[in-house]
Amino acid sequence: xxxxxxxxxxxxxxxxxxxxxxxxxxxxxxxxxxxxxxxxxxxxxxxxxxxxxxxxxxxxxxxxxxxxxxxxxxxxxxxxxxxxxxxxxxxxxxxxxxxxxxxxxxxxxxxxxxxxxxxxxxxxxxxxxxxxxxxxxxxxxxxxxxxxxxxxxxxxxxxxxxxxxxxxxxxxxxxxxxxxxxxxxxxxxxxxxxxxxxxxxxxxxxxxxxxxxxxxxxxxxxxxxxxxxxxxxxxxxxxxxxxxxxxxxxxxxxxxxxxxxxxxxxxxxxxxxxxxxxxxxxxxxxxxxxxxxxxxxxxxxxxxxxxxx
Amino acid sequence: xxxxxxxxxxxxxxxxxxxxxxxxxxxxxxxxxxxxxxxxxxxxxxxxxxxxxxxxxxxxxxxxxxxxxxxxxxxxxxxxxxxxxxxxxx
Numbered sequence: 001x002x003x004x005x006x007x008x009x010x011x012x013x014x015x016x017x018x019x020x021x022x023x024x025x026x027x028x029x030x031x032x033x034x035x036x037x038x039x040x041x042x043x044x045x046x047x048x049x050x051x052x053x054x055x056x057x058x059x060x061x062x063x064x065x066x067x068x069x070x071x072x073x074x075x076x077x078x079x080x081x082x083x084x085x086x087x088x089x090x091x092x093x094x095x096x097x098x099x100x101x102x103x104x105x106x107x108x109x110x111x112x113x114x115x116x117x118x119x120x121x122x123x124x125x126x127x128x129x130x131x132x133x134x135x136x137x138x139x140x141x142x143x144x145x146x147x148x149x150x151x152x153x154x155x156x157x158x159x160x161x162x163x164x165x166x167x168x169x170x171x172x173x174x175x176x177x178x179x180x181x182x183x184x185x186x187x188x189x190x191x192x193x194x195x196x197x198x199x200x201x202x203x204x205x206x207x208x209x210x211x212x213x214x215x216x217x218x219x220x221x222x223x224x225x226x227x228x229x230x231x232x233x234x235x236x237x238x239x240x241x242x243x244x245x246x247x248x249x250x251x252x253x254x255x256x257x258x259x260x261x262x263x264x265x266x267x268x269x270x271x272x273x274x275x276x277x278x279x280x281x282x283x284x285x286x287x288x289x290x291x292x293x294x295x296x297x298x299x300x301x302x303x304x305x306x307x308x309x
Numbered sequence: 310x311x312x313x314x315x316x317x318x319x320x321x322x323x324x325x326x327x328x329x330x331x332x333x334x335x336x337x338x339x340x341x342x343x344x345x346x347x348x349x350x351x352x353x354x355x356x357x358x359x360x361x362x363x364x365x366x367x368x369x370x371x372x373x374x375x376x377x378x379x380x381x382x383x384x385x386x387x388x389x390x391x392x393x394x395x396x397x398x399x
Contacts, residue, residue: 009398010318038345055399078398079398080396080398080399081396082399083399093342102396103396104393105366105393105394105395105396106396107396124392125315126316126391127315127317127327128312128316128317129316129317129318129389129394129396129397130397130398131317131398134398153399154398154399159399165396187397187398187399188399190399199317203387213351215352216318216319216321216352216353217315217316217318217319217353217362217364217365217392217394218364218392218394219363219364219395220393220395221395221396221397222397222398222399223397224398225318225397226398227334228318228319228321229318229397232398248362249356249362252364253339256355270381304363306365
């Protein structure tokens with residue numbers, strides 16, 4: 001039996017998480033002042049292809065150090081896709097079994113990836129969405145406390161702490177503390193809360209801007225419309241200087257532009273981040289705007305919006 | 310009579326109703342009836358020119374209407390029309 005300390009010592013893949021590049025948007029920004037720069041943090045460079053590797057790695061690290069995953073215990077959580085893929089990828093490398101509850105609306109490619117990675121999947125009622133999946137996971141955890149470590153990414157402080165420890169410091173380092181605006185979407189709110197908190201502390205003059213879909217019915221996978229959702233416990237409502245609302249149509253149009261004008265094939269949530277970053281940048285005479293781009297567009301290629309003009 | 314099943318995220322607009330009965334004979338007709346009954350829901354389903362928003366996922370008895378006849382898909386007695394939001398959260 002391998003102990004927790006031995007697992008952490010040999011955590012090869014987990015050490016590859018983070019240190020993703022900042023990519024400057026060159027063409028969709030051509031209408032802006034020359035003194036305004038907009039960057040996307042390309043989180044698809046993480047091992048499992050999304051920003052969620054950061055939270056998954058920190059949740060696993062803290063659980064291993066606390067002895068919460070031991071004696072063959074399984075990590076249990078709910079996910080809309082990317083967090084599950086991150087758990088599955090890093091869990092496989094650490095030989096930790098993963099069980100996930102995912103809503104029936106999960107993207108088919110994400111589901112295939114989870115199955116390929118050997119995860120035990122439970123599908124929850126599609127009408128109840130990700131909050132329903134979370135409820136099912138909580139019930140499973142309560143029924144079998146000895147079988148599962150229930151990670152609960154929405155309330156687990158390791159989620160935002162991952163971004164406070166890595167994403168925020170990377171952005172401050174890579175912009176040489178010159179960023180004026182930080183932009184991130186609200187899903188579990190871990191990225192926004194953790195990185196935003198670090199940036200606020202290190203660059204007090206920077207504005208911390210969140211965005212969410214403008215409607216509960218939207219095509220921005222991974223983002224939450226907070227007014228109609230269960231608010232994640234880790235969300236810090238005092239942190240945002242502003243919360244923008246982005247439409248799915250804006251994000252889909254931007255996804256096509258980023259692919260065709262910048263060579264960046266990103267998912268709809270990253271495209272929405274670019275829309276939000278441009279809204280902020282268009283108000284500036286000078287400044288440096290950094291937005292987090294959670295994943296690439298590869299999982300979503302069968303969506304019809306790519307065929308638009 | 311068939312039933313429209315409303316996702317949690319939209320129930321604030323349907324006075325908490327989980328299922329709304331409809332006499333409409335097509336998916337499009339049922340959505341229009343729903344929007345007429347609950348006007349606050351209409352902008353979430355339809356664009357400014359009245360077109361159904363393309364990312365609204367609709368299933369009749371577990372079949373995606375995109376693989377059937379879209380909004381022209383007929384509804385028969387006892388059918389269930391589900392409106393599904395995208396997956397949210399991480």
